[in-house]
Amino acid sequence: MDFSRALARFVVDTDYDDIPAYVFETQKKSVLDAVAITLGAATLGDGCKEMVEVATENSYGAVGDAAVIGFGRKLPAPWAAFANASMAHSLDFGDTQMRAIVHSNASTFPAALAVAEKLGGVDGKTLLTALVIGSEVACRVSLGVEQDLERYGFYMPPIYTSFGATAAVCKLLKLTEEQVVDAFSFDLCQTTCSAELMNNRDTVVRSIREAFAAKNAVLSGLLAQKGLKGFAEPFEGKLGFYHAYARDETDLDRALEGLGSSFEAGTLYFKLWPSCAGTHPVIASVKKLVEEDHIAPQEIRRVHVVTSQRNRMLAEPEEIRKAPATSMIAKFSIPYTGAVAILRGDVTLDDFQPAALQDGAVKALAAKFTYEVNEAWGKAEGMNTDVTIFTDRGEHHHFYTEVGLPPRDATFEELTAKLRSCARHAVRPKSEEDLGRIADTIRHMESLEDIAQFTSLL
Template sequence: MTDSNSLSRSLASYVVSTRYEAIPQHTRDMAKRCLLDGLGVSLAATGLASVCRPFVEYAVEQGGHSQSTVFATGVRVPAAMAAFANGALAHALDFEDAHDKSLLHPNAPTIPAALAVCEAFGPVEGKELIAAVVLGCDIACRLSLALRVPLDEYGWYPPPMIAAFGATAAVGRLLKLNEQQLIDAFSLTLGQATCSAELKFSPHSDIRAVRDAFPAQIAVTSALLARKGVRGFDRPFEGRAGFFAMYARGAYAPEVLTQALGERFEIDEISFKPYPSCRGTHVYIEAAAQLVRDHRIELSDIVSVDLVGSRLNLMLAEPVAQKQRPATAIDAKFSLPFTVATALRRGTVTLDDFTDRALSDSSVLDLASRVHYTADPARASSGPDVLRGSVELELRGGPRVQLEIDVPSGSPGRPACDAALIDKFRDCCRRARSEPNASTVDRWIERISTLESIADAGELSRSL
């Protein structure tokens, strides 16, 4: 017997019944910005992230129905395998959008999963793709915001685990699942979506980079099985052995899941990254570069670099030896010493700063050895404190200069303009495995900007 008043059912009903017309125009526009940004970053990864190649090869080797395109290859594979291959690209450069309040990348698995389904099971109107991205992002962020304990305290790595449910919501919407079928799909996702926090402590691991391959594939698989009639659980989220009981020991705020549901959309709070590194590094990158510019500092005069911030960001500074000399690009992107040293040396941080050659740059590594991080016990490990930080430079001869930044660039409080996002998209496209010509890039930008008028959203992924 099902519970008509369950939280799981309320969320499923919301995803299934929300009309495109009920979504505010600025929220629809934000979904299109997320699609533009996510696709650009994924295309750049086809050329820059060799770690994704095994995922692409594996997807192609499996054969099967030619349903959905693997980005930048021209090859079509079954939808779940295309989501798998393209999902690996989504976070590989750590340059995709982020939801700062929930510490998630909610759209990383959702966009590749949604596009794969649009192409395989269409035609799907562009309006429906927009709605699916909005609703999927909302589900993922609400699940994370409802938590009252950090999941990593219990050994989990939450971003791909939680985002899997948002991706499932989006795919379920596109496949026109009914309320019960979507609950079943959430249940099937619960049985598959997991990720160990051990990836934070293994410097040579590739999993942190390609993690979103798995939730993207899971979302498509779960929704398709539910559509075929596989039954799940009545309460996959709030049940006595549901998501919150399993992963958070029951520590969650149920009201967060439904408060202003359909009135407030968390995608409106998305941030777009100016730097291709962990969001927790951004205020330090910006502050370090600004101090050098404002005070015309010679790098040889820097004796030490002292960073202060939240306890959560200790993961970006420890183990010290690993973070001062990161072995892989993804580890460097999660390193405060390396990213801050790069900002001091180059004035910014770009995709070019994570090549093998850049990782061995002696001038950057020398600066990184002088970077030290201190967790301020007065700062919380959640909320705005996580993304606030200060940089203090001790200079030869004794003077110190210091700068604190409270809100990182690209956030809703300091938003990226459309022109900046288009420039980022063009730059990412130039780095694709097969560089598209300028007219093709212009067509992609135009197609996404007018997505609501397109009858078949699958055309977008077929053209990539």
């Protein structure tokens, strides 16, 4: 199967008029979401400030092509992409494609925005088209894998997204089909991520991981533009991506099914809780049980969670998840987020501040969480979650599943409120009027003659 060529052909041949309107509406929500998160992560994200400093220090004396969101400065495109992407996923608050299990815009948006600014004169329709193409490619590459690959030592979301970011960059650079394949090859040789991040309470890699993917995507497109040659089959080759990462446990027909006519990029889940999507079923379940059964925290004896293979990392190692030392570990903790939801009725950015992590009541309740893994729940059932709260009055049970259900569709208004909430933590405060102007510009991005009208607001 000529998988690499098929993806490259999709990148080259797909234009604005080929993409349904609802997909663009989803993509605009994703842009709004990304700007919101980036503004907040500038001060709240683990390691983000230092990543921006590294990007700035290594750009000294160079021409600034693209904006670093919220910082009032411009850097060369690769370093601007690096800086923005370090913040894009840091709060673990970004959109998710639930079928492909990938944050398809996490490095795609920063990389594409930087290159569009570098090129100059790019209009809103062109940027939106590149973003949709990038998001779609990230999803398709992921759908080619049949199993979760953490067991082989790889943390896949930023790896999948790196190819999407590369596709978006290639579209903006107007590369040929052959050059796109070359760019995928160069990205394959640069981008990876170790699953060891799941076992380390002190690492910032989970927070800033998309920085490498975005920067490498920009470089990959620019290398291909120069005419440098990569591999003919970077994905499906005998020793290519799918062999190296997935041990050939693949379904490439599924990955390409409907490519160009149906869009995975049009079905994204937008988070209204700032934690890993895998914690959301627990948050939703305990909130439902507490509200409907009028459960008081003091009567809870135990909270038992049955989770999937994919989400076991949110409960293991137990000593880390029950007493998270950092905000990022807390965001990836079923016991912590579940305890917060029970005690406070919601989960917000404030719940991941240093003082909040030391809350004795939350720690005591998190210690009452137990878990088991249902090994039969594979990739397709990754969000399946079974929650039982044991109290003095008896057992309270809720089963959560998304199998066969459409993703929850957050409104533009909800995401605008999220922008205002995140922007409270920005390095450079923005007025309500400024935030309203950003949201309105994104809502009508297809009408922009030059995306400078958008980036000037950032």
